[in-house]
Structure formats: structure tokens, C-alpha cells
Amino acid sequence: xxxxxxxxxxxxxxxxxxxxxxxxxxxxxxxxxxxxxxxxxxxxxxxxxxxxxxxxxxxxxxxxxxxxxxxxxxxxxxxxx
Numbered sequence: 001x002x003x004x005x006x007x008x009x010x011x012x013x014x015x016x017x018x019x020x021x022x023x024x025x026x027x028x029x030x031x032x033x034x035x036x037x038x039x040x041x042x043x044x045x046x047x048x049x050x051x052x053x054x055x056x057x058x059x060x061x062x063x064x065x066x067x068x069x070x071x072x073x074x075x076x077x078x079x080x081x
Contacts, residue, residue: 002079003060003079003080004074004077004078004079004080005077005078005079005080006077008057008058010077011058011060011061012054012056012058014061014073014074015028015030015053015058015061017073018061018063018073022069023065023069023073025065025066025069026063026064026065026066026069026070026073027062027063027064027065028061028062028063028064029061029062030056030058030061030062031058031059031060031061031062032056032057032058032059033056033057033059034047034048034051034056
């Protein structure tokens with residue numbers, strides 16, 4: 001699995017693009033600070049829903065779907081080494 005590099009602002013921008021209709025068929029998994037220190041799924045959901053999306057601190061985003069669409073989103077990003 002390729003791991004691409006980018007800063008927090010880039011991850012927020014990428015996430016916003018993934019919310020558009022153009023990319024609604026792309027499977028996305030967010031890796032944010034919301035889950036750190038939470039030990040139950042119920043607590044995670046409660047915290048996640050009560051936190052504004054703009055307040056998430058992204059560590060990464062997992063993206064899976066149409067190869068061309070994923071490349072359009074991530075093609076300009078370098079590999080993490």
C-alpha cells in the first residue's frame with residue numbers, strides 16, 4: 001500500500017474534496033486524534049459527533065476506489081520515505 005506524504009492542511013483539503021459528489025464512490029477512512037485515548041466505540045462515536053470537522057487533527061486518510069479518481073486526488077503527492 002503506497003503511503004503518501006502531506007501536512008495537516010493538505011489532509012483537510014483532501015478530505016473536503018472526498019466529500020463532493022465527484023468522489024462519493026470512494027471509500028474513505030479517517031485517522032484523526034478523535035480516537036486517541038478513547039477505549040470504547042460508543043465513546044468514540046459520541047466524541048466524533050460532538051467535534052467539529054474543522055477541529056479534527058488528521059494523521060492520515062485511507063482512500064480506496066477507482067484508480068483514476070484516486071490518482072486525480074493524490075497524483076501530486078510524494079511517497080513517504
